[in-house]
Amino acid sequence: xxxxxxxxxxPDWLPGWLQSWPHSIKGETERMAFVVELARRNVDxxxxxxxxxxxxxxxxxxxxxxxxxxxxxxxxxxxxxxxxALSLAQQSLGCHxxxxxxxPAMQLVSSTEPCSMCLGAVPWSGVRSLxxxxxxxxxxxLGFDEGDKPSDWxxxxxxxxxxxxxxxLRVEAREVIGRYALKGGEIYNGRYED
Amino acid sequence: xxxxxxxxxxPDWLPGWLQSWPHSIKGETERMAFVVELARRNVDxxxxxxxxxxxxxxxxxxxxxxxxxxxxxxxxxxxxxxxxALSLAQQSLGCHxxxxxxxPAMQLVSSTEPCSMCLGAVPWSGVRSLxxxxxxxxxxxLGFDEGDKPSDWxxxxxxxxxxxxxxxLRVEAREVIGRYALKGGEIYNGRYED
Numbered sequence: 001x002x003x004x005x006x007x008x009x010x011p012d013w014l015p016g017w018l019q020s021w022p023h024s025i026k027g028e029t030e031r032m033a034f035v036v037e038l039a040r041r042n043v044d045x046x047x048x049x050x051x052x053x054x055x056x057x058x059x060x061x062x063x064x065x066x067x068x069x070x071x072x073x074x075x076x077x078x079x080x081x082x083x084x085a086l087s088l089a090q091q092s093l094g095c096h097x098x099x100x101x102x103x104p105a106m107q108l109v110s111s112t113e114p115c116s117m118c119l120g121a122v123p124w125s126g127v128r129s130l131x132x133x134x135x136x137x138x139x140x141x142l143g144f145d146e147g148d149k150p151s152d153w154x155x156x157x158x159x160x161x162x163x164x165x166x167x168x169l170r171v172e173a174r175e176v177i178g179r180y181a182l183k184g185g186e187i188y189n190g191r192y193e194d
Numbered sequence: 195x196x197x198x199x200x201x202x203x204x205p206d207w208l209p210g211w212l213q214s215w216p217h218s219i220k221g222e223t224e225r226m227a228f229v230v231e232l233a234r235r236n237v238d239x240x241x242x243x244x245x246x247x248x249x250x251x252x253x254x255x256x257x258x259x260x261x262x263x264x265x266x267x268x269x270x271x272x273x274x275x276x277x278x279a280l281s282l283a284q285q286s287l288g289c290h291x292x293x294x295x296x297x298p299a300m301q302l303v304s305s306t307e308p309c310s311m312c313l314g315a316v317p318w319s320g321v322r323s324l325x326x327x328x329x330x331x332x333x334x335x336l337g338f339d340e341g342d343k344p345s346d347w348x349x350x351x352x353x354x355x356x357x358x359x360x361x362x363l364r365v366e367a368r369e370v371i372g373r374y375a376l377k378g379g380e381i382y383n384g385r386y387e388d
Contacts, residue, residue, distance in 0.1 A: 003282040009199040076281045077290045077318040087270045088197040096271045120311030124271040
């Protein structure tokens with residue numbers, strides 16, 4: 001009997017942690033501070049990789065979804081924080097397109113620039129903007145493989161009407177990845193032939 | 195209260211449909227025939243987009259997972275057939291890495307070449323080979339956006355130890371996409387700024 005459904009859950013500590021935060025976060029730096037803090041907590045709780053992401057209503061700052069990396073504990077290599085934040089937002093709103101007519105513009109906030117998979121997922125999601133903390137090269141430097149991304153990816157997203165703002169709290173977001181590496185967290189990766 | 199778990203299910207007809215197929219499929223063309231037939235059934239049942247994918251043990255041909263596109267009915271833009279087939283295989287085997295030590299080599303068979311997101315997901319999954327039916331341009335021609343993919347993507351996967359074989363039953367796989375378009379199936383897409 002093959003599996004007929006995919007289930008990926010967030011850590012048990014997450015709903016309680018969320019209660020100490022407002023339901024709306026107005027400033028973009030403050031939204032990033034929320035996401036970086038979420039990534040740090042995921043490292044400290046040993047509940048996944050050092051990455052977090054959230055979807056906000058762009059104007060009002062209303063929080064729609066918040067997620068952390070769950071690859072290893074949930075046995076799913078697609079369970080990056082961005083993929084979960086996007087999907088949870090869509091399922092909460094009952095639509096596969098966060099840019100559907102009549103919906104307020106949505107923003108994805110990610111503690112680290114998206115890997116090749118998550119970058120590919122952004123245009124399909126319907127979000128209209130992307131905020132990034134740590135750079136792709138910060139993750140690479142600490143041992144994570146980010147995949148084969150076009151070097152001009154922010155321009156390619158802009159062509160699709162998705163604005164990109166980078167380096168928000170980059171130092172703090174990078175520190176969280178370093179904290180994970182120091183604690184001996186598993187660095188799961190693609191493989192190269194020698 | 196924000197969502198704390200992602201759940202994506204396959205269509206109800208799928209387990210019954212699977213019973214008419216063997217548990218192992220030896221030849222690569224036969225594996226593709228299985229996947230194309232699965233995509234066609236998904237169109238006829240109006241249970242998602244015109245795409246299917248499956249994970250097989252490369253040598254034995256043992257079927258590990260089989261999935262179809264579920265984007266619209268499951269409200270999740272990440273619910274492409276490849277993403278679900280990879281995740282279901284990993285969750286069935288209890289490991290985020292289908293290339294983990296001691297595991298037999300795994301193969302992803304997809305009725306159409308992967309979009310940018312699914313292409314990014316392939317190296318993270320641990321599969322060692324990829325079989326494709328319809329070409330990327332077949333899907334584009336029929337209105338689907340495949341995203342910004344490097345033109346030499348088969349070589350980039352090969353560098354990572356993942357072999358690619360293309361154009362297996364391309365005509366048949368393309369016909370399924372056309373069948374969906376003819377029936378007026380929703381073509382969900384990324385957006386371009388004018």
